[in-house]
Amino acid sequence: GAGVSQSPSNKVTEKGKDVELRCDPISGHTALYWYRQSLGQGLEFLIYFQGNSAPDKSGLPSDRFSAERTGGSVSTLTIQRTQQEDSAVYLCASSLQVTDTQYFGPGTRLTVL
């Protein structure tokens, strides 16, 4: 079956602009996660959604970052007023439940000039 998909695969933006990154989880997975992979910080948890519960936002680095999940499926990660330190690969994952194995998408490489 189809895995986790993310779009775009690459995004180049200018400092100060807003960007939206999209994630399509595996069908039927109730949990969805966002991670960031950068040279300086490695792989970091950002946020996760489980069903209709309030998301766990404890990993978001600043209030410029936000995410939503519409209809319990597709998720969008939004970064406002991008900074150069936001340059990274943003990974999305999904799992059947929050206690189950996470399956990762290919990532979106964000470059902020």
Place this chain on the structure above:
Amino acid sequence: AQSVTQLDSHVSVSEGTPVLLRCNYSSSYSPSLFWYVQHPNKGLQLLLKYTSAATLVKGINGFEAEFKKSETSFHLTKPSAHMSDAAEYFCVVSEGRCDSWGKLQFGAGTQVVVTP
């Protein structure tokens, strides 16, 4: 609090020789432990996971790992390396308490190079 330390940032092996990637973890609760692999420009792929069942865990592509609570280790091994094993490997911990579920903590990664 949970944390994970991968003891080697780079490992170089010859094709056909054993591979050992070392990982130590810290967790206040019964953890779940994972090894993921990332090939260049590809997503993370799960190799294997430990979730408090058998301490010796077998994964895909001939990899296995042993959970040793007394040593707080979860080392990854493979008897014979293949060229296709060249990739970055991540040891990952998820602490076994409800406010940590879903928050995977990744090690810094070990880059594996396989030489002919």
